[in-house]
Amino acid sequence: MPDYQTHDHDVLVIGAGGAGLRAAIEASAAGVSVGLVCKSLLGKAHTVMAEGGIAAALANVDDRDSWKVHFADTMRGGQYVNNWRMAELHAKEAPDRVRELEAWGAMFDRTADGRILQRNFGGHRYPRLAHVGDRTGLEMIRTLQDHGIHQGIDVHMECTVTSLLKDDGGVVGAFGYERERGRFKVFRARAVVLATGGVGRAYKITSNSWEYTGDGHTLAYDAGADLVDMEFMQFHPTGMVWPPSVRGILVTEGVRGEGGVLKNSLGRRFMFDDIPEAYRSQTADNEEEGWRYTQGDKSARRPPELLTRDHVSRCIVREIKEGRGSPHGGVYLDISWIKDRIAKGAEHIKKKLPSMYHQFKQLADIDITREPMEVGPTTHYIMGGVRVDADTQMSSVPGLFAAGECAAGINGANRLGGNSLSDLLVFGKRAGEFAATFARDRKAGAIDPQQVAEAARSAVEPFERSPQGEGPYQVQYALQEMMQDLVGIVRTEQEMQRALDGLETLRARASRVGAAGHREYNPGWHAALDLHNLLTVSEAITRSALERRESRGGHFREDYPEMDAAFGKINTIVRKERDGRMTVSRAAIPEIPEELKSIIESMK
Ligand SMILES: Cc1cc2nc3c(=O)[nH]c(=O)nc-3n(C[C@H](O)[C@H](O)[C@H](O)COP(=O)(O)OP(=O)(O)OC[C@H]3O[C@@H](n4cnc5c(N)ncnc54)[C@H](O)[C@@H]3O)c2cc1C
Numbered sequence: 001m002p003d004y005q006t007h008d009h010d011v012l013v014i015g016a017g018g019a020g021l022r023a024a025i026e027a028s029a030a031g032v033s034v035g036l037v038c039k040s041l042l043g044k045a046h047t048v049m050a051e052g053g054i055a056a057a058l059a060n061v062d063d064r065d066s067w068k069v070h071f072a073d074t075m076r077g078g079q080y081v082n083n084w085r086m087a088e089l090h091a092k093e094a095p096d097r098v099r100e101l102e103a104w105g106a107m108f109d110r111t112a113d114g115r116i117l118q119r120n121f122g123g124h125r126y127p128r129l130a131h132v133g134d135r136t137g138l139e140m141i142r143t144l145q146d147h148g149i150h151q152g153i154d155v156h157m158e159c160t161v162t163s164l165l166k167d168d169g170g171v172v173g174a175f176g177y178e179r180e181r182g183r184f185k186v187f188r189a190r191a192v193v194l195a196t197g198g199v200g201r202a203y204k205i206t207s208n209s210w211e212y213t214g215d216g217h218t219l220a221y222d223a224g225a226d227l228v229d230m231e232f233m234q235f236h237p238t239g240m241v242w243p244p245s246v247r248g249i250l251v252t253e254g255v256r257g258e259g260g261v262l263k264n265s266l267g268r269r270f271m272f273d274d275i276p277e278a279y280r281s282q283t284a285d286n287e288e289e290g291w292r293y294t295q296g297d298k299s300a301r302r303p304p305e306l307l308t309r310d311h312v313s314r315c316i317v318r319e320i321k322e323g324r325g326s327p328h329g330g331v332y333l334d335i336s337w338i339k340d341r342i343a344k345g346a347e348h349i350k351k352k353l354p355s356m357y358h359q360f361k362q363l364a365d366i367d368i369t370r371e372p373m374e375v376g377p378t379t380h381y382i383m384g385g386v387r388v389d390a391d392t393q394m395s396s397v398p399g400l401f402a403a404g405e406c407a408a409g410i411n412g413a414n415r416l417g418g419n420s421l422s423d424l425l426v427f428g429k430r431a432g433e434f435a436a437t438f439a440r441d442r443k444a445g446a447i448d449p450q451q452v453a454e455a456a457r458s459a460v461e462p463f464e465r466s467p468q469g470e471g472p473y474q475v476q477y478a479l480q481e482m483m484q485d486l487v488g489i490v491r492t493e494q495e496m497q498r499a500l501d502g503l504e505t506l507r508a509r510a511s512r513v514g515a516a517g518h519r520e521y522n523p524g525w526h527a528a529l530d531l532h533n534l535l536t537v538s539e540a541i542t543r544s545a546l547e548r549r550e551s552r553g554g555h556f557r558e559d560y561p562e563m564d565a566a567f568g569k570i571n572t573i574v575r576k577e578r579d580g581r582m583t584v585s586r587a588a589i590p591e592i593p594e595e596l597k598s599i600i601e602s603m604k
Contacts, residue, residue, distance in 0.1 A: 002456035004175075004184035006447075009035035009154065010439040011432070012174060012187045014161050014216065015195030017045035018137070018424030019404025019431070021144035022097075023193045026432025028151040032439050035187060036148075037156045037176060039211050043145055046197050046209050047424065050137025051252035051355060052121055053129030054101075054425070055418030056094035060115040062126040062298060067091040069125050071596070072603035074419060076278065077123040077308050078383075078412020079553045080568055080600075081229065084592045085390035086410040090419070090426050097425035098130050106143040108132055120257040120294060123308040123416040125282060125603075127296070134254050134355045140421060159185060161215070162529060163455040164192065164223040165447055170398035171223060172445030175455035179526060182519020184456055188447055190439035193393075193431045194220055194386060194402040199537040201476075201530075203379035204484040207239055207250035213530040214537030216406035220386045221536060225395040227574040228408045228587075230384035230537070231544035231555045234415055235489045237262075237312035239378025241330035246363045248378040251333060251356060253417045255373075256305040258352050259294040260335040261287075262316070263372070264324035270331075271304035274315055278604075279307055291341065310414045310554050313377040317489055320376065330376035336369055345369070377489055381420065382537075383411040383554060384544065387573065392434035393427055399438060399445075403431035413553020462528040465514035472513045472527035479506050479534055487542050492559045499542045507535055536582075543584045544572040 010032035013024045020036060028034045038045060059065040071091035075082055102108060102116060108130050109117040118127040132139040161176035165186070173188040196216030200208025221227055238251040256262075264270050275283050283304050284290040290303025305312065316331050326332055335353070339345030346369035350357050353368070360366040360373055385408035386395050393401045404424045411419060462472075486499040510532070515525040550564035551557050570586040577583055592600075 002184055002453060004186050004452065004456070006186045006188060007035055007154070007156070008188045009033050010189065011035070011191045011193065011435045012037065012189035013193045013195060013432070014174065015045070015197060015404070015406070016042055016155070017047035017195060017197055017404060018140055018144065018421060019428040020045070020193070020195030021141070021148050022425050022428030023195055023403055023432035023435065024153050025144065025148045025151060026429045027436040028148070028153050030433060030436035032436045033154070035154045035156060035189065037159050037161055037187070039160050039179065040158065042155055042157050043141055045141065046211055047137045047421070048141045049209065050140065050421055051134040051250065052254040052257070053119055053131030053136045053418050054094070054098055054140070054421040055121065055124060055128050055416065056098040056130055056422050057091060057128060058095050058098060058116060058118060058130065060111055061118045061296070065126040065128060068599045069603060070094070070128065072600050073124055074410070074416060075412070075600055077414050077416040079414060079563070080412065081552065081571060081589060082412030083390050083409030084596055086427070088596060089390060090410050090423060093426045094422040097422065097429065101140065101143055101425065104143050104147045106132070106139050119254060120302065120306060121417040122253050122256070122306045122312065124418065129418040131254070134252050134353050136421065156185065160526065160529070161219065162459055164219050164400065165451050166223060167445035167448065170445060171400040173447055175452060177459055177519070180521060182522065182525070184459070186447060186452055188444065190442045190444055191399050191401060191435040193435050194400070194406050195404045195428065195431070196406045198382045198405040200379045202479065202483050202534050202538045202541070203488070204480040205239065205248040206379040207236060207248055208379065214533045216402065217385055217540070218533040218536040220395055220397070220400060220402060221540070221574065221576055223397050223400060224576065225397045225400055226387040227540055228384060228387035228571050229544065230382070230540040230574055231548050231572060232383035232413050232553055233379060233541060234309055234381040234383060234554045235313045235377040236309055236380035237316050237377055238333055238375040240364065241326070241374050241376040242328035242364060249359065249363070250378065250380065251373060251375050252353070255333060255335050255353060255356060257294065258335060258349070259291060259338045260305065260333050261303070261337065262305050263332045263334060264319045265326060266324055270319050270324070271307070271312065271315055275304050275307070276311060283307065308414055309417065310556070313489060314556060316377055326374045328374050330374040332372040333375045334372035336371060339369070381405065381415055383413065383415055384408050384541070391430065393431035394434060394438070399442065401431045401435045403427040413555060459529065462513060462515035462525055463518070465512060467514040467516035469512055469514060470509060472524060472531055475506055475509050475513055475531055476527060476534065479538060482506070483538055487538070487545060489556060491545055491555070491557050493546065496542050496546050500539070503535060503539050503542065510535060539582055540574045543582060544574060547572050547584045547586070
């Protein structure tokens with residue numbers, strides 16, 4: 001029998017980003033005991049990197065905003081394959097969640113009369129993003145942590161969960177290991193909330209941190225839960241492209257919200273060349289109007305740089321492919337030009353975008369108040385994830401809940417900037433609340449020693465193989481390269497079939513990867529264990545992308561470049577069959593109620 005420590009909690013939350021912290025706070029407030037596990041130190045989750053803001057229809061800057069406009073924007077952005085109930089709950093509840101954060105001490109930027117300031121962002125009709133300069137995620141995590149810490153939540157830091165434990169078809173706990181010492185832990189729980197974030201490390205160019213290896217997606221899938229719409233990856237239009245060591249690091253959409261413009265090597269604002277029909281009536285058709293919009297003129301329409309991320313990314317790729325890119329394979333993003341329009345422009349830029357100023361100054365020796373930045377698309381966010389019930393966030397496996405980026409539904413085919421942070425708050429709270437209710441009503445399940453032994457056996461497997469062969473990083477790099485090239489921004493049947501073959505080969509290579517040394521302080525071992533997750537989510541993305549023979553949102557097929565109404569009625573579902581095979585099927589999207597339909601129609 002393996003050696004391990006056991007911890008008992010009513011609710012176990014895996015992940016301490018915005019979603020996990022909010023879930024833990026809610027469950028704990030409901031009076032149940034809560035354990036919170038995270039791979040890094042508390043406060044270091046990916047949410048801390050969020051820059052632009054939290055989308056919520058507070059209507060502080062433009063009183064025409066309301067939950068209905070936010071709902072319609074989210075559905076349009078998601079190209080109508082969203083879980084409409086989640087989009088409705090999100091739009092209705094986000095303002096209260098932001099005000100609650102304020103009451104818990106978050107220091108938002110302010111309007112002249114002292115209310116929470118809101119900024120423009122792509123796809124949002126009105127200024128909607130509550131923000132703290134360009135460090136909103138940091139403030140969000142700080143506030144949630146300060147609040148949560150006083151509630152008696154047990155935190156297990158630097159601990160990676162590698163499998164979920166089941167009894168009688170439901171989830172009753174989890175198995176993990178301490179990253180520092182390698183000791184095993186078994187968590188017994190009546191309900192488990194997954195809040196593990198995204199999958200961006202399956203790609204070569206990404207804005208995502210080392211933690212984004214698709215763990216929650218894989219844990220859920222291996223436990224028998226459905227994944228939904230895994231083909232929908234978001235490639236953010238503006239990542240750094242130079243120098244190579246920082247390629248992929250995010251350049252916030254806030255730059256464009258503050259008036260930044262995209263230009264090609266000919267100096268042309270190419271975004272005016274291709275405005276999709278669905279957005280034409282809401283988009284400025286000249287530069288002057290676009291500028292006025294960014295400065296708060298309510299009669300102006302938004303500039304085309306603030307169209308949805310999927311569209312802006314494709315326009316950038318077109319410019320680069322057609323030879324109008326910048327020297328390092330991107331295009332130009334220029335905020336320095338606003339100095340000609342406003343007094344003390346350089347100070348204004350530094351005040352509004354302090355992180356961007358420092359990022360470019362320190363990493364690329366570029367002063368963004370004087371020169372344009374070079375930017376290009378970067379893998380940023382996955383819209384697909386664990387399929388959950390909209391109201392409760394429970395997955396298709398009893399006792400297993402999911403929230404935040406690892407869950408899916410609210411964003412459909414494309415997420416609007418700012419909608420993730422509000423998603424974390426709205427659905428983190430709901431997941432915590434319903435997990436607590438579930439836990440209270442349920443007897444503790446039995447932990448099966450066989451499952452624990454099997455989890456421990458696969459955890460130490462890399463040590464049993466020879467460390468002389470290929471290392472885990474070589475397999476990971478090969479995977480990232482392949483996913484970037486064959487299942488990236490522009491996809492074809494032929495290339496994705498090649499990717500499936502490649503995945504098989506990579507799985508075989510991964511099964512031979514060994515780890516040297518022992519379990520203490522061993523990053524090579526951690527990387528070897530990550531491979532299973534990265535390969536699983538990559539296969540799910542590829543199979544789902546093959547199934548959706550159309551282009552929609554973040555999923556663009558060169559061989560099916562148009563949107564197909566038939567695919568607008570379905571979500572793709574990925575499931576693990578009894579024999580271990582991954583299958584993809586289609587599920588009809590439930591009919592949207594008349595009341596919500598008419599909101600969408602009235603805003604078109
Ligand atoms: C640079 C950048 C800027 C962004 N800016 C914005 C923005 O302005 N507005 C917006 O709405 N969105 C933004 N996003 C997206 C948003 O930040 C993320 O989608 C969101 O923070 C995800 O939060 P989460 O709680 O789901 O997961 P995370 O914050 O990533 O937390 C995941 C947690 O799970 C833990 N974990 C993972 N796997 C395991 C495991 N196996 N065992 C134990 N613990 C595990 C991690 O340690 C971590 O604690 C941005 C993203 C990036 C990359």
